[in-house]
Amino acid sequence: MAAWKNLDTLASYGELSKLKNHVDIAKAMSGENGAERVAKYSVPMAAGLCYNYAAKEVDETVLAALEKLANEAELSEKFEELYNGAVINTGENRMVLHHLARVQLGKAVVADGVDKREFYVAQQKKAADFANKVHAGEITNENGEKFTTVVQIGIGGSDLGPRALYIALENWAKANNTFKMEAKFISNVDPDDAAAVLASVDLAHSLFIVVSKSGTTLETLTNEAFVKDALVKAGLNPSKHMLAVTSETSPLAKSDSYLTAIFMDDYIGGRYSSVSGVGGAILSLAFGPEVFAQLLDGAAEEDKLAANKNIFQNPDMLDALIGIYERNVQGYPATAVLPYSQALSRFPAHLQQCDMESNGKTVNRFGEPVDYPTGPVIFGEPGTNGQHSFYQLLHQGSDIVPLQFIGFRNSQLGVDVDIENSTSQQKLCANVAAQIVAFACGKKDDNLNKNFKGHRPSSIITGDKLTPASLGALLAHFENKIMFQGFVWNLNSFDQEGVQLGKVLAKRVLAHDTDGALKAYSDLLNI
Numbered sequence: 001m002a003a004w005k006n007l008d009t010l011a012s013y014g015e016l017s018k019l020k021n022h023v024d025i026a027k028a029m030s031g032e033n034g035a036e037r038v039a040k041y042s043v044p045m046a047a048g049l050c051y052n053y054a055a056k057e058v059d060e061t062v063l064a065a066l067e068k069l070a071n072e073a074e075l076s077e078k079f080e081e082l083y084n085g086a087v088i089n090t091g092e093n094r095m096v097l098h099h100l101a102r103v104q105l106g107k108a109v110v111a112d113g114v115d116k117r118e119f120y121v122a123q124q125k126k127a128a129d130f131a132n133k134v135h136a137g138e139i140t141n142e143n144g145e146k147f148t149t150v151v152q153i154g155i156g157g158s159d160l161g162p163r164a165l166y167i168a169l170e171n172w173a174k175a176n177n178t179f180k181m182e183a184k185f186i187s188n189v190d191p192d193d194a195a196a197v198l199a200s201v202d203l204a205h206s207l208f209i210v211v212s213k214s215g216t217t218l219e220t221l222t223n224e225a226f227v228k229d230a231l232v233k234a235g236l237n238p239s240k241h242m243l244a245v246t247s248e249t250s251p252l253a254k255s256d257s258y259l260t261a262i263f264m265d266d267y268i269g270g271r272y273s274s275v276s277g278v279g280g281a282i283l284s285l286a287f288g289p290e291v292f293a294q295l296l297d298g299a300a301e302e303d304k305l306a307a308n309k310n311i312f313q314n315p316d317m318l319d320a321l322i323g324i325y326e327r328n329v330q331g332y333p334a335t336a337v338l339p340y341s342q343a344l345s346r347f348p349a350h351l352q353q354c355d356m357e358s359n360g361k362t363v364n365r366f367g368e369p370v371d372y373p374t375g376p377v378i379f380g381e382p383g384t385n386g387q388h389s390f391y392q393l394l395h396q397g398s399d400i401v402p403l404q405f406i407g408f409r410n411s412q413l414g415v416d417v418d419i420e421n422s423t424s425q426q427k428l429c430a431n432v433a434a435q436i437v438a439f440a441c442g443k444k445d446d447n448l449n450k451n452f453k454g455h456r457p458s459s460i461i462t463g464d465k466l467t468p469a470s471l472g473a474l475l476a477h478f479e480n481k482i483m484f485q486g487f488v489w490n491l492n493s494f495d496q497e498g499v500q501l502g503k504v505l506a507k508r509v510l511a512h513d514t515d516g517a518l519k520a521y522s523d524l525l526n527i
């Protein structure tokens with residue numbers, strides 16, 4: 001059994017801490033040194049991706065210290081325990097099995113007499129069969145007409161991942177003739193969200209997937225009722241237009257008002273659930289089950305790399321460790337995720353939840369306070385859009401924000417023009433290359449307003465093209481990175497008690513059980 005210890009009790013962390021500002025990244029990335037680093041500091045990921053950390057503030061000394069930390073913190077052993085079914089989610093007394101939805105890395109995990117891998121595969125098959133029948137016109141609306149649109153109703157983990165993945169693959173599916181149905185999403189309890197989506201679809205030919213692991217989330221239940229009301233008003237029978245994705249123990253599972261129910265369980269956290277029916281149902285309906293299977297394969301391949309004990313062959317662990325150095329030794333408060341890919345426009349939003357809900361904690365997995373910084377603030381937008389927005393602060397602001405770029409050599413659609421001797425894709429890629437060097441090296445100017453200090457570290461994940469497999473690898477990479485960082489910080493990354501208080505107070509507001517500031521704000525908002 002691995003020993004779970006606070007980061008600041010580890011000898012290797014003491015050594016790492018002495019290496020603050022050890023690497024002058026501006027110098028290291030200048031001239032031929034920079035070219036050498038780009039070639040050297042690179043590790044293959046799954047599905048043809050590559051993690052390049054040349055522009056991070058590391059050298060052989062820092063990397064050796066990180067390797068020691070990985071060993072002392074027993075990161076590989078902890079991952080092994082996780083995928084073999086240990087109760088890693090101490091707060092909720094649960095196993096953490098999202099990897100098992102895509103690959104069995106270790107022993108069979110059996111709970112309540114059920115082989116969990118078999119259960120997840122069976123649910124994937126159920127979603128695939130349902131999608132195939134919808135595409136074949138075997139499951140239709142009451143008039144025997146095919147469904148053309150699918151709308152997911154869910155929030156948080158039941159929305160962000162699936163939405164980001166759908167947007168990421170929409171153009172790819174169109175270019176590869178696997179696009180089957182348009183997908184839309186309703187998440188916010190703001191009535192304008194549901195109303196706008198409903199106004200944009202043809203209700204008679206729309207399927208609605210109610211996705212809630214717990215089956216108790218206020219926003220989702222409210223939006224389900226909102227949609228049912230619209231269906232009834234249109235003279236349609238809601239039970240012929242709706243399916244559910246939920247856990248077997250949730251109130252939704254007991255309802256017979258759905259075409260079908262696809263199950264997940266308590267061992268897959270909401271923010272890690274895109275690979276379960278939560279993402280599987282909508283992606284199989286939108287693009288076909290084979291495309292979802294390719295995404296799972298890409299994630300599985302990345303998971304296998306994450307199980308590698310050598311940090312230099314394990315891009316997920318290495319990325320996690322460099323992030324620890326940046327957060328705990330260099331003291332950087334945030335990390336930006338910057339995909340140079342319009343298809344990944346919602347990927348940073350998904351990672352916000354994944355990372356900040358997992359590691360935004362100040363007590364360790366035993367409920368004791370920790371005395372060091374944990375999860376950074378995560379934000380991001382696609383490039384080049386972000387360059388014309390918040391990059392000013394990233395280049396010249398008072399905080400150094402480490403950057404995680406993502407870039408592909410080819411576009412998904414392949415539709416492009418050559419203007420002034422370069423294609424749009426080349427312009428996109430030129431910008432990401434330029435940004436990495438600008439951030440690292442800066443530029444001296446006597447006019448301080450025009451001076452760039454540089455010393456702003458970044459990494460880049462590169463690939464040929466964003467495909468289902470490379471998207472799966474990307475998803476798994478960040479999930480595994482977050483997991484390893486949680487291990488280093490000795491956190492339970494798999495619960496989210498911090499979201500509860502607001503829910504309790506909102507209920508009190510709605511019940512008019514308020515006083516003091518809560519009452520004053522209720523009055524201000526006319527509730």
Ligand SMILES: O=P(O)(O)OC[C@H]1O[C@H](O)[C@H](O)[C@@H](O)[C@@H]1O
Nearest residue numbers: 156157158212213214217270499
């Ligand atoms: O899928 P559900 O049970 O409806 O949960 C939806 C979301 O709401 C919760 O408040 C949590 O913060 C999220 O982690 C979760 O993904």
